[in-house]
Amino acid sequence: MSDERLVFAPVRRLAALVRERKVSPVALAETFLERLERLGPRYNAVVTITRERALAQARRAERELADGHYRGPLHGIPYGAKDLLATSGDIPTTWGAAIFRDRRLGFDATAIRRLEQAGAVLCAKLAMVELAGGMGYRQPNASFTGPGVNPWNRDAWSGGSSSGSGSAVAAGLVPFAIGSETWGSILSPAGNCGITGLRPTYGRVSRHGAMALCWTLDKLGPLALTADDCGLVLEAIAGHDPADPTSVDRPFHHEPAAAGRRFRFGVLAGITDGCEPAVRENFEGSLEVLRTMGTVETVTLPDLPYDDITRTILGAEAASAFEDLIESGAIRGLTAPEDRYLPYARDAILAKDYVKALRLRAVMAREADRVLAPLDALVAPGRIAEAPRLDAEVRSAVRGTARDVMGAVGNGAGLPAVAVPNGFGPRGLPTSLQFMGRAWEEGRVLAAAAAYQARTDWHERHPDDVTVGSA
Amino acid sequence: MSDLQAEVEARFALVRERYGDRLAPEELEAVRTAVEGLVQAARALRAVRLDNASEPGQPFAAYRANP
Numbered sequence A: 001m002s003d004e005r006l007v008f009a010p011v012r013r014l015a016a017l018v019r020e021r022k023v024s025p026v027a028l029a030e031t032f033l034e035r036l037e038r039l040g041p042r043y044n045a046v047v048t049i050t051r052e053r054a055l056a057q058a059r060r061a062e063r064e065l066a067d068g069h070y071r072g073p074l075h076g077i078p079y080g081a082k083d084l085l086a087t088s089g090d091i092p093t094t095w096g097a098a099i100f101r102d103r104r105l106g107f108d109a110t111a112i113r114r115l116e117q118a119g120a121v122l123c124a125k126l127a128m129v130e131l132a133g134g135m136g137y138r139q140p141n142a143s144f145t146g147p148g149v150n151p152w153n154r155d156a157w158s159g160g161s162s163s164g165s166g167s168a169v170a171a172g173l174v175p176f177a178i179g180s181e182t183w184g185s186i187l188s189p190a191g192n193c194g195i196t197g198l199r200p201t202y203g204r205v206s207r208h209g210a211m212a213l214c215w216t217l218d219k220l221g222p223l224a225l226t227a228d229d230c231g232l233v234l235e236a237i238a239g240h241d242p243a244d245p246t247s248v249d250r251p252f253h254h255e256p257a258a259a260g261r262r263f264r265f266g267v268l269a270g271i272t273d274g275c276e277p278a279v280r281e282n283f284e285g286s287l288e289v290l291r292t293m294g295t296v297e298t299v300t301l302p303d304l305p306y307d308d309i310t311r312t313i314l315g316a317e318a319a320s321a322f323e324d325l326i327e328s329g330a331i332r333g334l335t336a337p338e339d340r341y342l343p344y345a346r347d348a349i350l351a352k353d354y355v356k357a358l359r360l361r362a363v364m365a366r367e368a369d370r371v372l373a374p375l376d377a378l379v380a381p382g383r384i385a386e387a388p389r390l391d392a393e394v395r396s397a398v399r400g401t402a403r404d405v406m407g408a409v410g411n412g413a414g415l416p417a418v419a420v421p422n423g424f425g426p427r428g429l430p431t432s433l434q435f436m437g438r439a440w441e442e443g444r445v446l447a448a449a450a451a452y453q454a455r456t457d458w459h460e461r462h463p464d465d466v467t468v469g470s471a
Numbered sequence B: 001m002s003d004l005q006a007e008v009e010a011r012f013a014l015v016r017e018r019y020g021d022r023l024a025p026e027e028l029e030a031v032r033t034a035v036e037g038l039v040q041a042a043r044a045l046r047a048v049r050l051d052n053a054s055e056p057g058q059p060f061a062a063y064r065a066n067p
Helices: A003-007 A013-020 A027-044 A051-066 A112-117 A163-168 A187-193 A225-236 A277-291 A306-321 A323-328 A342-348 A351-372 A405-412 A442-455 B001-024 B025-046
Strands: A044-049 A079-083 A122-125 A152-156 A175-180 A196-199 A219-224 A263-268 A292-299 A377-381 A416-425 A430-436
Touching: A003 A027, A013 A051, A013 A225, A013 A416, A027 A044, A027 A051, A027 A079, A027 A122, A027 A163, A044 A163, A044 A277, A051 A122, A079 A163, A079 A416, A112 A122, A112 A225, A152 A263, A152 A351, A163 A175, A163 A187, A187 A196, A196 A225, A196 A442, A219 A225, A219 A405, A225 A377, A225 A416, A225 A442, A263 A277, A263 A442, A277 A292, A277 A377, A277 A416, A277 A430, A277 A442, A306 A323, A306 A342, A306 A351, A306 A405, A306 A442, A323 A342, A342 B001, A342 B025, A351 A377, A351 A405, A351 B025, A377 A442, A405 A430, A416 A442, A430 A442, B001 B025
Parallel strands: A079 A122, A079 A175, A263 A292, A263 A377
Antiparallel strands: A044 A122, A175 A219, A196 A219, A196 A416, A377 A430, A416 A430
16 A cells, blocks of 8 residues: 555554554554654644654554454554643643643543553644634634644645644544544634544543633544544543543444435525635535435524623633633733733623523523434534635634634534535635534434545545645 | 723723733723623623523532542
């Protein structure tokens, strides 16, 4: 198998090669470590390459496989983790912030530990927007590692906030990555980078050892080349963890999508209002594909201030989570100028407003479930536009400079969603399609996304910038 | 001054009192704009009436360490 086919092979394919001992975990780790070292700086994708740990894990996987001990489809598979997940040993955990660039936390987050138990090989801690974007940044240059650069167009952004997780998978630097989403931070980089990203149901994956931005909104999830791969990774990291009391004991077992399954999709009325023309056209094209898989109907949600609900919760919880950094003035050490002063505004959120948002969240969750109950998924454009230029302002629903009803409802109600590539815009950048489902229905949204990917080839296209001949 | 602006100024005064000495004039103005956004969001929330039984969508559980 050529290097190019290897680095852009889905996890399921790599797993078969490893299990059949056609590819050694050590060789696989070396391949991706070399790409991380050579190409990672081009995209500001990497904070720390964990070469020593990766090779130790790869050698162990090789020994275990030789002994006939197979841990499962992630055994011997390299990956990268957003640098808000704690890691043991001498590996820093920076949260993307210059003020934490040398900090060692000395333990593994539960997600990291579960991936180790599954036999996966940690090759890198990946770049991210500082403090996961929770301070109100307006621009791509909001991390001490520099702005996340998009492999499809180096003048464009890869974020945010799991910017390195998005660009590293798109550039073939790792087969999969772990990201986090409070509001948009998995679906956005997945969409901007033309890969697949899964935001699990809130509580599906333990947050223990992950930076807290908002305790009731934060979720961890995979970014990979395919929906099927995201399911494989989710199965490894899902499950109750006593260290995270919000994690839930609901089994998740990933099954590849059954061929010929029919789906029922909903589209919120007016969901493409405000989208760029190319995004709208690609979404219409996607709907044509979805109609070959089942039915598509227009649905409505009641008129509620969805963005305001989720934004108020996010602002209040982030203000408390980073109280020490804000009140001490340590935020002056952040990269984006606006991150150094905008957090002060959140002292103006009243407790009553926060509680009202929490009460309305319950209404929102019930209404979303009512609409979703007869459907397999709500579908919508993943993003309203192509990725912004590196020197452009980032429009954000978190700050109120863009509307994002799907994101507000999905994150506010803790619902799973998967974003898949569905075309390109005029600047050569990917656009995306999202599938959002009822709570705990990751299997359904992944099946729908996988069925879409079985009928399209957007996920099989890779940036010219990183194909082996040109990279 | 409109009712909205009065509320913005009242909330902004708290922020300025706490942090004004560490912010440049243009930063203070940006913070004021952010406070206005927060007030507008709060007003949108307050415009939705809920009955007494509408609880926050967040569980609280009494805690007791084992045993």
